[in-house]
Amino acid sequence: MKNHIRPGQPDPALDAVLEKLAPEDRAVVQGALERAEKTEAELRFLADHDSLTGLLNRRRFRVELDQYVSFTARYGGRGAVMVIDIDGLKEVNDSLGHQAGDTLIRRVAEILRERVRATDLVARLSGDEFAVLMPQTDTAGAMQLGEDLRAQVAEGLPLNLDLADASISVGITMFGGQGGMGAEAVLVAADQAMYQAKAEGRNRIMLFHSPGESGGPAKRAQTTSARIRDAITQNRLRLATQPIRSLASGGIERYELLLRMTGEDGELLPAASFIEVAERSGMVQELDRWVVAKALEMIGERERAGAPVSLHMNISGASMTDLSVLEFIERRLDEGEADPARCTFEITQTARVEDYETAAGFADRLTEFGCEVAIDDYGTGFGPFAYLQKVPFDVIKIDGTFIRDLPRNDADQLTVKAIVEIARGLGKRTIAEFVEDEETRTMLQGYGVDMAQGYHLGRPADAVETLAAA
Structure with missing residues (x-):
């Protein structure tokens, strides 16, 4: 089997080649290799992260969600997924410009980073939509985090902008155990709950309930995104x-x-x-x-x-x-x-x-x-x-x-x-x-x-x- 050298690890074969070069040539080659390694690391980061906020992007979030949902289905345990939408971002962009909208997005991202647990994963799914994966949490813990985030945004953001009415709508779904929902169904359910929160007035939290489950409607109207x-x-x-x-x-x-x-x-x-x-x-x-x-x-x-x-x-x-x-x-x-x-x-x-x-x-x-x-x-x-x-x-x-x-x-x-x-x-x-x-x-x-x-x-x-x- 061919041995692969990870970036940053010593490579004896390469070192032997470099030793044979004149000092000035060796410096040029080493500089080029260092730049290539840095570029490769940057590309790996960009492939998994949102460029505006530095959070995980939708693709990487789906990979992590797939893995954790599969883990809980096999070994037990539970978790929650939260989908968060910034209410009225389009109006901010239209009235104050896209720079103000970007500032609002970045500030919401900062609040998410500051408030979640070290074990939680945060991602930006799209323009105004974020998601949080919360491993090993219960309904009360997920709802409490959702309320903390909603309250923090609703209190007003210190942006030196006219964003006093900024708010978020939050949808949450729980998952775990054998026979539970797959990763795609989990994300759809949280998305449905988020749209239900927006439909009922925005600036609130909704917990997804399966058909027949107590504590909510027997059936949610399917959202356009789910369709x-x-x-x-x-x-x-x-x-x-x-x-x-x-x-x-x-x-x-x-x-x-x-x-x-x-x-x-x-x-x-x-x-x-x-x-x-x-x-x-x-x-x-x-x-x-x-x-x-x-x-x-x-x-x-x-x-x-x-x-x-x-x-x-x-x-x-x-x-x-x-x-x-x-x-x-x-x-x-x-x-x-x-x-x-x-x-x-x-x-x-x-x-x-x-x-x-x-x-x-x-x-x-x-x-x-x-x-x-x-x-x-x-x-x-x-x-x-x-x-x-x-x-x-x-x-x-x-x-x-x-x-x-x-x-x-x-x-x-x-x-x-x-x-x-x-x-x-x-x-x-x-x-x-x-x-x-x-x-x-x-x-x-x-x-x-x-x-x-x-x-x-x-x-x-x-x-x-x-x-x-x-």
Whole structure:
């Protein structure tokens, strides 16, 4: 068996090589090795921790929760999971700015660190949501900690900001013993209890009760976040395609994939109806992984059939700052048959990218893989020019708000012309969204827009059926 040397441990073979080098060469090599070791340690930390708060991230928390739930199921014992949501963080961001919101998030994280036991694990699951794993505790202990945290936040935070009304909603679930809930069910239960706390007025604690258990309703209404998890695990997600046509030839150049979820009564729900909750609950990365996996499957299948197709898939801001999503994409490209050149990743602005350098690094890696990067909804949202300066891209998608009323709105016409000129100057291509009539299509073609999509050019349809007929 090959021996592996841990970072920081002596390596006799390496030491022997270094001894043969001239002193100045040895110093250079040792310096490079030290820098590489430091970088590796930093990457390991970033893979498991949230960059804003330094707490464990959702992925690492799930690993720890899986292990402890399995341990209690096998050897006995019990524990609790607490899901905590900052009430009104969006309003803080909108009224005081994202810097104030980040300060509030960091302060709540500090309170959690200060108040939990040394054996407890604290994580930031998503933008405004945290979790605490409390090993070997009872209901009274879990409820007491929840109340301590709630009271500390409600007392007011010394931030020199107008955050006197800051509060948290807390959901708690107990687990343990043989035949108990699995890790995913534990997290869903705590999440349900947290949403119940918010529904009943916020700034309170709710303990999850199983159906038929005394002390609470016989059945909790399933939250949207729980429905999203069920849709992922029960294969109730669907993909539609909308054609993207060349304005010069009129032919279909590519398709955009649109995510749908099958509702309880069988209707297809558009992503707009659940994506915000997915971002809040930290599940948007799971949705992104699902879409990527299906998209690469479809591209590979069409390659094998001799009818290649190019697909656009949306990547959220949260996924762009999540190294595990990038690793997932790289692994699927390496293992599958999809041609990377036929994959375009659209960077959406529904979630704020907190670190442009990280986002730029994400886009750089996609480009290294051979994929295209498109900036979606360009002209709206946050920092569009910062995106152009710092994030490498191939395509600009002009937001539909500038297209819908184009023939009748002089300001929209000037904006679209300006975006086309910027793209041309940078050597990039453009796509116009929401093209609803022939007059708009003709104007866009005259402005030099490369491609377009919208109901006038093709409505969304089932992805499997569309690509099978392509």
